[in-house]
Amino acid sequence: MMQRFKAALLQRRNNLHIHSLRFLNQYHTRNLCSLPDTAITDEVDNQVLVEGKAWSRTAILNRPSVLNCLSTAMGARLQKLYTSWENNPDIGFVAMKGSGRAFCAGGDIVSLYHMINAGEYLGLTGQKLNGAEMISCGLATHYAHSSVKIVGPFLCFNHLCCLYKIVLPPFFPQKLALIEEQLGKLDTDDPSVIETSLEKYSDLVYLDNISVLHRIEILDKCFGHDTVEEIIDALESETSKTNDAWCISTLRRLKEASPLGLKVSLKSIREGRFQTLDQCLIREYRMSLQGISNQVSRDFCEGVRARMVDKDLAPKWNPPSLEQVSKDMVEHYFSPLSKSEPDLELPTELREAFT
Template sequence: MMQKRVNRSMWLLRSVLHSNSRTLSSSSSDVDVLNNVLNNQVLVEGNGYTRMAILNRPSALNAINTNMATRLHKLYRTWEEDPHIAFLIIKGSGRAFAAGGDIVALYHLINQGKMEVCKEFFRTIYTFIYLIGTYMKPHVALLNGITMGGGAGVSIPGTFRVATDKTIFATPEVLIGFHPDAGASFYLSHLPGHLGEYLALTGEKLNGVEMVTCGLATHYSLSARLPLIEEQLGRLVTDDPSVIETTLEQYGDLVHLDSRSVLQRIEIVDKCFGHDTVEEIVDALEIAASETKDAWCISTLNRLKEACPLSLKVSLRSIREGRFQTLDQCLSREYRMTLQGISKQISGDYCEGVRARVIDKDMAPKWDPPTLEKVSEDMVDQYFLPLSESEPDLELPTKIREAFF
């Protein structure tokens, strides 16, 4: 009986997530089951002066879908207006905080021609990210485990980010024919030197120590201490960020960068990734690799050669523009870029990248264009053009909520 109930729940969930046109002729019990399944994708804990949102799709590494983003947005708005709630905490269940947006679901929706559903997803998550970046109450993100793409987007604009010994951060979108989005062009562009370009163009990972060292995280703690941190935060009766910070520092741990860390190589990162074009960056790495035979230069070069050529050029320009834009401007531009990227009017690289790395897993994407030399300026420019009159831009409440991130 239990197995039949679970199967029924999953059928109902798939009906909503994958069939925009189907109308469910369901009983009230079916609706209750469905609502329960959807609500359980974001759990709520806390009492007194705190509330905790728990991303709860552990089998999908807490990949964020439209339902989760919508529920988070509603919860956060309610909590912000509640005078009895002082601050918020967000974490993930299982071995991830959040691996990003649900790229598999998007892949299927694009191939089914359900572009409006895709647009709704991006509008919803980008708007939620702006809410976090303008939130009037302290926000603590516990980044224990995989924190990538959209997962970083829903945490980094907040007040505090606690990385751990299990944290793995990356913005690997260029490896699937996309661009670092969800506010990444803002926070990556504000990292020291040209570290942001390096992370955006290679998709390489940082650990928790590296995150706190470069400023992506505000605190570092061993994952074994997290239950104690959660307990102490739950006892606080304050909305004073300094008191929350003191608590996080009290249970923090010292960080020591590994000698092999990219943060020990900032000089060569700046030298190579500070060039104006992707071609010049590749040339600089090739020269450095041939002169020094350095393993880091060689592996970095190989990562660039794995990535989508069009995505590399689009992402470099995105990071460079992000240096001179506010969070809302970056999100609005990224939305335009995203619609261009998934429309297949310029290239089908996004679906091809997801197919090769996640669906078929043959790791052999056929990029279009296949090389940097064949990526024209016009193709790159098209990503940054205003949308058509019939296609509205992302609307963010900038007049009533000004980002201070």
């Protein structure tokens, strides 16, 4: 079984040309064939730790040196763990967290498909929401002061649509320990019980005066257009009239981003508003694999190189301008994967509806 697993990993890497991504080689790839089966198993097990209590389990991402960035092996182990826990009637509650200071580099990104125009703004600029903004938008359910930014998601396996995210900004580790202890004692997946447990440690939080959510009117005005070109034109017009600092910084971010990436992101956000969660996950899975396949462009690799490897912040995008991005280039990111790389399979039939 392990030999087949190794072979599958190597084949996947070859198909997607991952060996050409210097940043992946630098951080977490190794020659699996040079390691005995036990060494491979031990290494993967150590990257995802498990804490177990009577009625609950906690999966801990354990690669703090690279901000707990997910690898293929970690994903496979998580899938195995979640499948076993979901099929265990004696486990009512599951949590996930990251060791060290980060939850998961790239893994806590939330797609805001149902927020009119705010999704476009965040998706195209790469800006982040703070804890108060996440609460206001409904992306987080509870806020508690602590040393960890985000702990979660917390999933009730008998209600897989029920998702809790606790936002935990400044330093107060005692409260985090209390939250984990309280959740670890749960012997039910009843959402009302979980809600009551979390409410005990929640704090009220309010938006800062400089929050982008106070700029909804101008945000709608600029990001409500049909194309990236029209959005940029609107921002340039607003900037020339107001010389507003937010408009200036937002415009700069858009002009620094990958032209192809901007158009792919905008299409994804717009399509997501009319799709189910399963459809959104499948679409983003396709986009991710198409992005690292380098078949249309190497912009994903180039962006990582410029920001995380060489850190020169000077990516060379291809195509270099919005005008040179064709419709076919964008559509490729949403096309079905090759026969050797099947689409994402979701256990839809195992889910119970939750409203």
